[in-house]
Structure formats: C-alpha cells, structure tokens
Amino acid sequence: MLKVDHLIKSFPSRHRDEDRVRAVNDVSLDVEDGQFFTMLGPSGCGKTTTLRCVAGLETPDAGEIAVGERVLFSSSQKIKAPANERGLGMVFQSYAIWPHMNVYKNVAFPLEVLPRGKRLAKRDLRERVERVLAVVKLDHLANRQATDLSGGQQQRLALARALVMEPPLLLLDEPLSNLDAKLREDMRFELKRLQRELGITAVYVTHDQSEALAMSNMVAVMKEGEVQQLGRPREIYEHPRTRFVADFIGTSNFIDGVIERSEGERYLVETAYGKLAATSGADFAPGTKVVVAARPEQIEIEPGQANGSVPNEWYGTVGTRAFVGESVDHVVTVGDSEIRVRSNPSVSISQGTGVVLTFREDACSLIPAGE
C-alpha cells in the first residue's frame, strides 16, 4: 500500500558546528493493505518527519514515496505531488480543528474544496458528512461549534474529517497524546476498532510504547532518523535486537557478558554474577561481548539460597520493594549491580532477605555489546 524507499530528510542545524541534521536517515518502510503500522520512538527520532514527508508537508532530500501504484515523491524521477493533491487523510497532534467552523462544516470542508468536476451534489455531500459523523458517534453534535467539544470529541472530529474523503491511507500524528490517561485508553480501542471495521490502512506515529504495542500490526522502532527494528509488537517486545529497543519498550535489566558457547540457537553467557542461558536467532561467536536483556516480569523471585553453579539461578538480597498496584517490584542486589523483578502483588519479600532469582531462558534477549 505505502512504500517508502531510502528516504532522507535533513534540516539546517541550530548548532554552529554541524551544517545540517539528518532528521530522517535512509528510512525504508513497506506498509501492507489494511495494516495498522506504527512508527515508535522518542521525540526527535524522525518519526513525525517521515510521516510529514508522506503527507507532502515536508519535501524529502532524497528517496521515493508511493501509495499503491501512484508515485507521490521521487527524487530520481523528479516527481513531487503537492500535499493537497495526494488525497491522504491526516489527523494532527493538536487536532487542528478549525475553531471558526461548526462540527458539520469542519467535516464538509474536504468535500467542498474538491475540484469543480468532482464536487458532490448538495444532498450527497450532506449524506456523506452525516454518515462519517455517525461512524465517529458525533452525529448528534453536528451543529455544535467545534471549540465547544471535549478533547475526546475533538479527537473524533479530526478523525471524521480525515476519513470523509475515504482516503487510501490514513496518517495519524500522535493523535492521543493530548488526552488524559483514561480517555486515551478508551480511544485506543475505539481507533483500532474503526480502522479494522473500515478496512483502512493506517500509519501511526507515537512515542508511547504501550499505545504502539496495543494497536499495531507492525511497529518500526526509530532512533536518530533510522529504523532500529521492524516487527510485530510481540516480536519487538520479546526479542529486542538493540539495547535501545529493549530500553525504550518496557523495562529491561541489562547484564554485560561474554558468549561462552552455543548449541544452535541456545547460548550460554558468562557474566560477572553467574551464568545465563538464552536463546537468540542471531549469530554470536564464542568470546563475543554481549548484553543480556531480561524483562523484570520474566524473572522469578523466591526467598532462599543458591550456590550460583546452576545457570539462570542467581542469589541476591532484596534492596527495596515498591507496590505499584497491579504488581510489586523488588530491586535485588546481586554483587554490585541491581536487578529489577516484577511479580504478582501477592509476592512480598521484606528488605534484606536473601532470595533466588530465576531467569526464564527463552525470555532473555541477546544484544551485541555497544549497540
């Protein structure tokens, strides 16, 4: 559906010592029909710039962008379709609801500005607007002034306006970041439901990892203008390929080590505090320096003693304990490092107690050191 090929976009730098900053550095994406595709990353990672290049609001330095068969931008073929001729739907972070129009007018605008030959008859236009307002459940507010809507309603109005043209591709630029926490969770499912029911292809930009994991079919984790990892949400969460991905998505314990030996996909890693067994699809030669990333909820904790001879069973002392509602966190001191463990709230071990930590083998990810 959407194909982005070797996209590059730089901006003039604000600092004197460097000329230009590469906001997007050689990004290639392939979004399939009907997919909910998310670009995830911290601010300044180039996700919004990539989206704006697709929208036509920024002009890339190089690369190619195509939607379906239609090439929207190509530096080699010197093609550049202006934003207002791309026919894509877009929802902005600030919603960009026009405050001088009512709800109906906001949604009708894209239909009203169609080229003369394509304009709809008045009745058809009204019908289309009312239909899309009904889809986002705003039909009863059609005559309300847009500024009188609540945050969630403005959000749905922005969506309706982007959908009224029935675009082949819907672009969403952090659309939920201005909502409060509770509403954000509701809208997440609402948005996902609409996307699936209407069968739209959506490209979604966010810095919120749980949003990305909950909604997407495919996630591209970005950092400094480059795609770090591309995959299904579960894959990215369970098998981060770089330290950045492991750190940015969820919480991870990072333990430095050296590969001791391997058996197929099974590796044994020597660390300062004991041995760890892990599985990885990547290839590591013995002696390679690696970082083991272990999710806190994938580590079991139990009071007791261990001698450290069995791989994945470490001995430590509980440092601090924090109850966070749906779970309880223990920070366990092992040697001179701290391991965070997350467990069911029923587990509660007091400070200073000796504990055995058990790392689940298939939940330890191996990451090349230095990445």
Added chain:
Amino acid sequence: MSTGAAQAPVGVGRLAWLRTTDWRALLSARNLIILGVVVAIGYLALVPLGYLVWGAFFDESGLTLRWFRDAYSAVGLREMMVNSLVFAIGSTTISVTLGTVLAYLIVRTDVPFKALMMAASLIPLILPGILHTIAWIFLASPRVGLYNKLLEPVLGAGTLNIFSLGGMIVVEGLHLAPLVFLLMVAAFRSMDPALEESALMSGARLITVVRRVTLPLVRPALYAAILIMAVRTLEAFEVPALLGIPEGLWVFTSRIWRVLGSYPPKYGQAGAYAMSLLVLTSIGVFWHSRLAKRAKSFQTVTGKGFRPRPIELGRWRWPATGMILAYFVFAVLAPLLILVYASTQKFYSVPSAQTLSHMTLHNYEYTFRSSGTLVALKNSFILGIGAATLVMLAMAIAAWLVVRTRLRGRWMVDNLASLPMVIPGLVMGVALLFVYLRFPLPIYGTLWILLLAYFTRYMPYGMRYASSSMYQISGELEESAQTSGASWWQSFRRIVLPLLMPGLVAGWIYIMVVSVRELSSSILLYSPGNEVLAIRIWEQYQNGQFTELAALGVVMVAALVVLVAVAYKLGAKIGVKEA
C-alpha cells in the same frame, strides 16, 4: 491565586484591623504609592476630557451650541468631513492590506530575504511622520519629485502628484503599514500551522486555505489592526498638513490647527471640532469591541511557539519576492536615501550627476551650530526619556494593581489608563490648552506641559506592554518572595520589576521613540524657547530650509537608533533575557 499579595497588610493579624491605629496600615508605603498612581492616572485621563467638553459646550453665558454652529457653518465644511473619512478609510485600507500581505509572506511562506524585511519594518517606526512626509515630497512632488523625473521620459512631466487626496492616502498608508506588519506578524506566529496544514491535506488549494482558514483565524488581530489604523489616520496631522493644506484639502486635524492659529484663536470652535473627532474615534472603538466579542469563539490560537514550517509558494514565489523587494526599495529605502541626499545639498534639486558631485556637510555644520536646534534636540530627548521612564514605572505599578490584586474597581484603572488611546494628539493638545490656560498650575509655556501631554498620550501603550508581561509572571514568584520575608516594595523592586523588565524595556523604547518624534500635541503646546525636534523641522519646512531640515532629520534618526540600541543592551543586562 494572588490574593496573598493584596492582603499582605491584613496578614499582620486580625487585631491590627481592630486597633485604632489601623490607619497606619492604610498609609503604608505600598498603599500610598498605589493611591498616587491611581490618582495620577485618573487626573490625567479625565481632567482634559472634562475641560474639553466644557470648552466645547459652554461660553461666558452658559451652555451653548454656538461653537458647533460656528464650526460647522464654515465654508467647505462638508468637503472637509468627506476628505477626513476618505483619507482615513483609504490609508487604513492601504496600510492594513500591505501590512497583512507582507506579514503573511514573511511568516508563513518560503519567500527569501526574511531577516531583511523584519529589520526594514522597523525603519519607518523610527522615521518620524513629518520626515517621512517630506521625504515623499522629495520623491513624488509634481515639480521636483525624483519618481516623476524617472517617469518623465515615459509618461510625461508631473505624473505623480503627492499634493492630492490620493497622495495623502498613499503616504499615510505606507507610513502605517509597518505597524500593521508587526501586529500581524505576531498574529500569524501564534497560529498553529497544523490548522493550515490540515486544510491542505483536505485537498484545498493555497488560495482556498488563506481565504477559508488563515484569514478567518487571524480576524481578531485584523480587526484590532483596522481599529488602530482608523484612529491613527483620523488623528494624523503631518500628512494632511504638509500635503493637504497647500491644495486646500482640509481634514479635521488641519482644521483644528487652523482655527487655533487664527487671531484671536477660536478655542470654542477648536473644541467643537475636537469633540467631533473624539466621537468618530470612539465609534471606532465601540464597533471594534462589538466585533471582538463576536470573534471571541475563534480564539483558540494558543500563543504557544510552533515550529514554523513555511508553505511553499511554488510559482508564486518569485512574484511575491518581487513585491517585497519593490516595497523595500521604493517605500523604505528611497525615503531614507533621499533625506540623506538632501542633507548634503546646498539647495534642493533632483538628484543628478552634477548634484551628486557637489555634496557638502554644510547643513550638518549649521545644525550643530544653531542654538535653537541644539535646544530642541536636548528638549526632545529629555522629554522622550522622561516620559518613557515615568510612564513605564507608573504603568508597572498600575498593571500590578490590575493583574495581581483583587481590589474592587481595579478594572477602572485599566480603562482609565487606556482611555487616551482614543484621544487624537491634536485633541489632547486642545484639551490641555483648555486646562492649563485656566487652571492655576503655571506649567503652560514650559516643558512640563509637553511632558504631561506625552505621558497622557502614551499611557495606554505603556499599560499594554506592562500588563501583558505581568500576566506572564506567575503570582507564586511574588508570593514566595513574601514568604521569604520581603516587604511589598522589596518584592516589587527585586522580583516583579526584574521579571517585567523585557516588557518594560520594549515599552520604554516604543514610548521614547514616539515621544521624540511627536508633533501633533506639541504644535499646540510649545512656546518659543521650548521647541522640540519635530517642531523645529516643521518650522524649517515652513521657512523653506529643506536641506537643513534633512540634515537635522538624519541626525535625529541616527540619535534614535543609537538610543534604541543602548536601551536594548542595558535592558538585556538589567532584566531576565527573553528565552
């Protein structure tokens, strides 16, 4: 949220109120200072108006409409009113259109030379109206105008005639356009660009985006600009006086000046004209406040800084650039250069190879030797610096009162301080004449009356600068000073003033500049020996000393530029730098 400050004296304890000595709390330095400022504002805003009404409706025998009858039965009165309105509407249209288009191009599109335009927009603010008008006479008068000489081979002699209603409208419009430009730059900058981008994404063409989204969204700022321009053009004196009077084109302001200049001065008639002008400007303000109320629903522009992403103009980029450059060369640069040129000539004639080879500094020598000029230079800068400092200090206190306290009637302080905004400069002159010819305060004929006039006229601007920056300072900063044990004056002087400083310095610079170039109030209030710069230039123009006045003008502009630059530097040092 800020009641803590207002109730500070109460905080001493409830008992303090009950004791008989509570008048001591009321007479604290804080209250005395506030009282002084409020009384001064009330006096300055209301007394001249009161006298003006009295002078326009009363004579020795009591209430009368005689002055109005006299004023309105004069020959050519109808024509004068038509001229006033056509002049005001025409130059408002030109300045608002030009200023808005330029601001849009500079802020929202990808035209080049942005920095140049921003700097150029400040030049006409520093160039006094009288110099601007005279520069345009050098450029477009039928006989000696440079533009006419350039057009002569093509269109014949004397194509452009600056001494006409059309000429007046263009010159005034061009002089005010930078002001609109600055207002609209602020408006376009505070608009969320996503509002325009979402219209583009909806498939709208650029022209549709501007018409249906951009313009409706900046409508409040546009109305404000139209109002300010309407008031400014109605009260304009320099252009109608220099360009209109020679051709017998009268407007309200030149008429007032005329009846006061006759012998004996017709104070009553001047009052009647002044009242009419005041009514016109008040109608403008009333109309604006109604529109502003309706426009309120648009105001979701957040004032937040946005990453400016200019709209690509495509094939319109070069025509737009051409327009900007043409404006810059013909309306900004040419008036300045022709003044500099004129200042180097013995007698004024159209620039040619011959005149350019006979440049002399004789006029500058004359300027610095003439004692009258030096006195005027000194007076103007004393008045400019004095008025700017006093206004900003008083308005900082008044703004604190309006923004921070919960005192009853504080809105009235705001309204009173803003009231002189609708009073044209010449009307202020008439009103102050009325007051101090009769009032037993012997300041008529001294610099004090000019200081009073400037203070009153520029109080509204000072109030706007001070209160808008006061709103940006959280009340907690001041409250934490008080919980640290600072008295009201200590926390005002050490916390509030430094934080306000960027706004106060900006206001100070503006008021200093407009005071130094002030003509329309001064022309009624000055007396021999107390001339100011604009008066001196006015006199020299009347005497036909064109090249000498050009030299004085160049000196004046240069001095203003230096003073503004120094003020910026000092302001940055004293206050907190703007982020």
